[in-house]
Amino acid sequence: MSDASFLSLDKLSLAYGKTIAVKELDLDIRKGELLALLGPSGCGKTTTMRAIAGLMTPVSGRITLDGADITRVPANRRNIGLVFQSYALFPHLTVFENVAFGLKLQGIGGDELTRRVDAGLKSVGLTAFSGRKTPDLSGGQQQRVALARSMVMQPKVLMLDEPLSNLDARLRLEMRTELQRMQKETGVTMIFVTHDQVEALALADRIVVMRDGAIEQIGTPEEIYNNPVSSFVADFVGFENLFAIRNGKLVAAGGIELDPAGPLPDAAGLAWRPRAIALGAGPFTGTVRGVSFAGGTREYLLESGFGTVKAEADVSVPGYPLNAEVAFDMPISAAAPLHRFG
Ligand SMILES: Nc1ncnc2c1ncn2[C@@H]1O[C@H](COP(=O)(O)OP(=O)(O)OP(=O)(O)O)[C@@H](O)[C@H]1O
Secondary structure: OOHHHOEEEEEEEEEEOOEEEEEEEEEEEOOOOEEEEEOOOOOOHHHHHHHHHOOOOOOEEEEEEOOEEOOOOOHHHOOEEEEOOOOOOOOOOEHHHHHHHHHHHOOOOHHHHHHHHHHHHHHOOOHHHOOOEHHHOOHHHHHHHHHHHHHOOOOOEEEEEOOOOOOOHHHHHHHHHHHHHHHHHHOOEEEEEEOOHHHHHHHOOEEEEEEOOEEEEEEOHHHHHHOOOEHHHHHHOOOOEEEEEEOOEEEOOOOOEEOOOOOOOOOOEEEEOHHHOEEEEEEEEEEEEEEEEEOOEEEEEEEEOOEEEEEEEEOOOOOOOOOOEEEEEOOHHHOEEEOEOO
16 A cells, blocks of 8 residues: 555446446545545445445445455444535534544543544634534534544544535635645545535545546646546536537537637647637627626627637726627637547
């Protein structure tokens, strides 16, 4: 075992009855890494996490943790923490008692129990709430209790299922920073599941993009954001304008072909973010069918001869009104080349 493969999934296949949910997944997770499993609903994120936690038995393949094969080890002997979306706290117990629960089950009591629970509560900023019953806490505070409850068990890996999805926008931002801080401070290997690219990009050291039970791309947030390998990933991380390349032409979503503004790279397709579309001059024209103000920028929906193009321009430059005819360019140099399309 090296630190680069602290937790390894080796050709892991998972199924519900006859339905295959995850197919021959290979993944190495580093010690101390904060990893995001990102993908749309049904792509197999939760199933993968359940298998790592020991809540389902693989059809085939192997899971190793810290040098040991844990494929058939029962969940309670894996030393993997799991924080669900519904925090599953005990409503009749106080915050302290909730956090102490698992430790007590392990026979830990007395000063050690108090010391570890106090440290757990401190790490999530809940010391002042230790005597409160959990229903009397806000959603964000309840989630901190669930986190502390897992962290005090000193798991080798901590997994979180959609950790921020139940929180309002402000709390989400706060918890994001909090999670990151806690993970870096404790050095715990952390995996979280999300369908929200913004969350994955903001939090993770590395992102695993999943599609139909398989890995589509693994990379740092920068790699995923700037160099998506496929139209699927590009679409998922906000490239709104996707074109296939066929016989030296760009092919729009509706199948309409257009001549590119320059030589095309050797790729299966090209993708432009809205802000990569240059407005005001260029070989293409479109009619403004929608304008929305987005703080520092304006977003435009342009109806062109080959379909809708989404563009974004700084508010400091004069805007275009609805129904205006606008010339635009899709510079090849500003596009991300895609290795797979469709
Ligand atoms: N209990 C179950 N019985 C049968 N099929 C299931 C069950 N749970 C999940 N599946 C199927 O397995 C596949 C993967 O589901 P999974 O819940 O892992 O996806 P997910 O990416 O976590 O989605 P979500 O973001 O909606 O939770 C889907 O096709 C789903 O329909």
